[in-house]
Amino acid sequence: MLSVRGLTKVYSGRTVVDNVSFDLQPGTVTAFLGPNGAGKSTTLRMITGLTPPTRGGSQIAGKAFRDWPNPAHIAGVLLDATAVHPGRTGGSHLRNAALLMGVPTGRVDEVLGQVGLGDAGGKKIGQYSLGMRQRLGLAHALMANPPVLMLDEPINGLDPVGIRAVRELLRGHAARGGTVLLSSHVLSEVDQTADRIVMIGNGRIVADGPIRELLSSHRSLVRGPDMAALAGALQRAGIRIQPSPDGQILADAPSQVVSDIAFKAGVQVHGITDHQQNLEELFFRLSGSNHR
Numbered sequence: 499m500l501s502v503r504g505l506t507k508v509y510s511g512r513t514v515v516d517n518v519s520f521d522l523q524p525g526t527v528t529a530f531l532g533p534n535g536a537g538k539s540t541t542l543r544m545i546t547g548l549t550p551p552t553r554g555g556s557q558i559a560g561k562a563f564r565d566w567p568n569p570a571h572i573a574g575v576l577l578d579a580t581a582v583h584p585g586r587t588g589g590s591h592l593r594n595a596a597l598l599m600g601v602p603t604g605r606v607d608e609v610l611g612q613v614g615l616g617d618a619g620g621k622k623i624g625q626y627s628l629g630m631r632q633r634l635g636l637a638h639a640l641m642a643n644p645p646v647l648m649l650d651e652p653i654n655g656l657d658p659v660g661i662r663a664v665r666e667l668l669r670g671h672a673a674r675g676g677t678v679l680l681s682s683h684v685l686s687e688v689d690q691t692a693d694r695i696v697m698i699g700n701g702r703i704v705a706d707g708p709i710r711e712l713l714s715s716h717r718s719l720v721r722g723p724d725m726a727a728l729a730g731a732l733q734r735a736g737i738r739i740q741p742s743p744d745g746q747i748l749a750d751a752p753s754q755v756v757s758d759i760a761f762k763a764g765v766q767v768h769g770i771t772d773h774q775q776n777l778e779e780l781f782f783r784l785s786g787s788n789h790r
């Protein structure tokens with residue numbers, strides 16, 4: 499549904515997005531993850547035609563986004579929730595958008611309700627909180643009921659209730675066959691919302707795959723009555739090890755491999771578990787980020 503091929507952006511000789519490619523399928527929520535300055539917004543801006551790529555391109559349902567006669571009907575976009583006129587009410591902002599998109603203005607109340615702004619449509623945007631502006635941006639993206647949603651940090655500024663509402667909304671969209679791409683720093687949220695991760699670090703894709711697969715562990719935690727003997731056996735077998743904070747050994751190998759090595763070396767094992775890597779660890783390991 500959304501196909502990105504070799505997208506590259508060079509600013510003043512500096513490559514900030516470097517040969518980025520990925521494909522998004524209908525029925526999925528994909529999280530676009532990366533530390534500050536990794537190139538997420540620039541990639542989204544290139545997909546939506548706001549920033550011309552230096553090289554490469556992207557297509558939504560077979561056409562570049564800007565080549566669709568009425569692009570809001572193919573993809574709803576939320577890039578900067580603060581880029582709205584503060585003197586207008588949320589309702590009038592959306593009514594103007596509806597007219598431009600060729601959508602009946604009756605849709606405005608529907609999308610306001612969908613994002614939990616049912617009572618705030620008559621209020622000036624200048625009086626909206628950041629979370630309310632995010633909801634308004636989301637309402638704008640949903641207006642023409644497009645199959646694709648591309649959202650830059652959509653839960654930025656939302657309270658836990660708002661986060662849950664957006665999560666349900668995006669999951670619902672995917673369940674109805676929609677395609678969602680969202681960028682986020684809130685890793686715990688992504689964990690619960692996305693099926694798949696595309697991770698970017700220094701402008702390059704560093705991971706791309708189903709979230710469960712990326713998080714599945716290739717490491718294990720092991721303990722025994724003679725930890726020194728256990729450590730020695732693993733090291734002799736070429737397995738990298740490190741102490742874990744709870745006194746066990748964290749071995750760079752799956753539990754099956756570790757237990758085979760211990761058995762062959764005649765070293766007793768009292769416990770062995772797969773180490774469940776969390777999204778935070780994966781993020782910092784793969785993105786090369788030192789921001790903690």
Ligand SMILES: Nc1ncnc2c1ncn2[C@@H]1O[C@H](COP(=O)(O)OP(=O)(O)OP(=O)(O)O)[C@@H](O)[C@H]1O
Binds near residue numbers: 514533534536537541
């Ligand atoms: N118009 C521009 N001119 C020059 N450099 C730019 C421009 N826009 C972005 N950059 C640079 O490109 C790099 C990637 O920025 P981008 O905003 O895409 O990152 P990001 O992953 O979205 O970060 P954040 O999470 O902080 O929004 C940054 O180093 C940024 O300074």
